Amino acid sequence: MCGIIAHLATDDAVNGLIEGLDRLEYRGYDSAGIAVSDGSDLSVYKRAGEISDLKSDLSAAPLTGKIGIGHTRWSTHGPPTDENAHPHTGDRERVAVVHNGVVENHRRLRKQLRADGHEFTSETDTEVIPHLIEEYLEAGDSPEMAFRRTVDDLEGGNAVAAVFEDEARIFASRDGSPLVVGIDDDEYYLASDVPAFLEHTSDVIYLEDGDVVIVEPDQLRILDPDGSSVKRSHETVDWDPEEAGKGAFNHYMLKEINEQPTSLTNTVRGRIDAEQEIVFEELDTGIFDGIEEVHFVGCGTSHHASLYSARLMSRAGICARAFRASEYVETSGPISEKTLVIAVTQSGETADTLAALREATNRGAPTLAVTNVMESTAAREADETVFIRAGPEIGVAATKTFTSQAVTLALLSQKIAGELPQATLREDLPELLEALARIPEDVQQVIDQNQAAELARDLLTYDAYFFIGRGSSLPVALEGALKFKEITYEHAEGFASGQLKHGPLALVTPNTPVFSLFTGEEIEKTITNAKEAQTRGADIIGIGSADSPGQSVSDAYLEIPATHPVCESLLANVQLQLISYHTADLLGRSIDKPRNLAKSVTVG
Structure with missing residues (x-):
């Protein structure tokens, strides 16, 4: 839930880093920092507090450099302090690192590094990463090899970005934690989420788990875990950059509440045809054949949307249950190829929901992701995916994504009921579909007339x-x-x-x-x-x-x-x-x- 931004610029990277941090602050706001390099010197500034505090300090003591990384933190290991803020450096300050995820073996690595003479200044799991890189550099490895060997040593779901004092390159990796590349002519961005750089480019590459990316002034290389070059497809994000801003509203949350008529119009569009049939063109024919029960897995708001749909399915005669994703392994009971597991996750990156999705896959169940983000981990790992089409949501408290999830799942529940022989369609299904088609204007009326x-x-x-x-x-x-x-x-x-x-x-x-x-x-x-x-x-x-x-x-x-x-x-x-x-x-x-x-x- 921390936010990573990296920028290789043609002139100065600092503004791009700060703008990216502003747009990623919904992922964490306990502390923030940046590290920039001009290809020789490496400068780091970080502090506890919000992005505005960092910007205020940098205005008094500006940093410059064409290459840089930034981070906004949501504390896991250690409280929000200047010392625990990212970026982190090693003893010799030859490399700066930002990180999202959890290094599950950090205690063992820290003990090993301390035995080799390394001194630590923070309580974070992240700090082992720059120390490991420096250890490999001291052993004679190139920066590329030192970075790759280090990320191979890390256990858990992690995304890492690093810059070196004498390198005009950014090194980054994704393994179980989101990271996406943005390409803007001769400039490059790396970020935890697309809104970080959407104002500059909508040309993106979604990295896959195990990828290492090396960004240089004239090229971008992606390596697989074996070090071989691989190609990843370019995608064009169809979000309007203004969707990721507050516009005239005082808060993102209020803006996103008011966006619900539009987001719901997108959610419903094309899914109820002229014959009052429910249509999900993205789903393969026959995917519900042989299904005897449905399990929903989700967290927080997504769990509530799951409960809503499970009740609609149960009424139709389908054995349907909604599980908190974090409890799924312990409470699901038997799972088989006759169990459809539906993972509901706005971001497509929620750790507990992904763990439940993988558990279902390992036990032979067909899986379906209901998410808002194309090319998210859930969308890639599930057998089938349905998108809620809500557009970017920045406010931490989910609003428009909940309504879009609920409406998508209401339609999906009736679609599934119509295809399972043990289910019974509602007698008032035409009236329900009419009401779902009308829900954007009904929500607009609530917004316009509310007290x-x-x-x-x-x-x-x-x-x-x-x-x-x-x-x-x-x-x-x-x-x-x-x-x-x-x-x-x-x-x-x-x-x-x-x-x-x-x-x-x-x-x-x-x-x-x-x-x-x-x-x-x-x-x-x-x-x-x-x-x-x-x-x-x-x-x-x-x-x-x-x-x-x-x-x-x-x-x-x-x-x-x-x-x-x-x-x-x-x-x-x-x-x-x-x-x-x-x-x-x-x-x-x-x-x-x-x-x-x-x-x-x-x-x-």
Whole structure:
């Protein structure tokens, strides 16, 4: 979840590095640093704090160089301090290194290097990398060989970039952690994610695990693990550079909430034809043949989208379960060629989800990735891939990717139900498909007419916040609580409505509002459960359509357009996103960069 940027420029690389770090700050913001070289001298500057702090210091003491690397950190080994910030150097400061991932054997390597006389100044696992490189250089290896031998020594999922004091080259490698090349005429970029350099070029090469790339002023070489040159295809990213910026919005999160009508239009486009058939052109014919059960694996928001789809499949008579990816190995039970495993991951790089995907593959199950990123690890490793088409999402708290995941999975669930003999299609499938096709305009109506900002002012004095729902509304209640706690830092919990009386009701007080989703097909039961909390003094904040009976029991009410029951909770989700955003804004929280969190969790 750290961010790597590297730049080989025709004049000065520093601006490109700083711009890249700004765009990668969603991957980590505990500390930052850069290292630049002019082909002879190597200069390093790093510090704890945000990118803005680094920029302020560099304006007072500028660095220059045509070749450089940069890093923004999300702390794993050691707290955010100047010493633990990247880039790291060895004893002789001949090489500077930035790194994303975890060096799983760093303790053994550190012990070995200390025995050879190396001294360490940080608590990070990364620092063993430059020391190893220097060890090989001292033994007589060339920089290229020293780098390759070092990355071969590393265990775990890692991406590494390095510059040397007397080399006009950048060395980098990918093995289990994302790294992509950007080509801009005579200039080159390397980054953890495309938005880092999208303003300059959309011509990219996605590296594969095991690749080592060597960037020079006049060429780029990619080597396989054996050191042989390999060709990787060039791709053109179809994201507009402005999609990765905030535009006129104060925060990425608010921009991305407002982008949902557009992202959902892209999600649905071409997937419901004129005959009301569901179409996924990217899927091979017959891939669902022989499937008897479906397992979803995902983390956080993606897990909630998985729960939503699993409930739709279960209703259709398919044995479907949603697992937290980190628990999949221990809890999945038997897996076979009759088990379809669907990995749901916005980035396609989430470590726990990839581990679950690989476990499924190793046990003979067919796999399908549902992701937002072309050429991501999940997209390459799964047997089949469906893209949610949400466009770049920078805010750490997922918004538009959740709605696009949920709508994609709703369509996919009905597609699968239509192809499995044991499943039963919904009698109201045409109405559901019509509602899914209409969801972009319904979301736009929620955004245009919402009163979340006004309601948020009344929420600042409470002690805790509960979110409840039933059926397909439960995953949205869980997601609403997750969003609220992520960016407000206030205590929030989501529950199945019927669970309240089995323990959580003991926590309900007049200082505990209960957000109640009066959506879906079991509204009356949710009303009963909301009343149980209301009699204990809790304020009920209802969400539902204008004609929902839940409005009459609500102390405050957020309205959504009338639609199919399956889609109601997705519109309610947008109201909950806006409530979380405006409450956090009033509290003065760091909305796009919430404490202790990063966008893509690429370490387990």
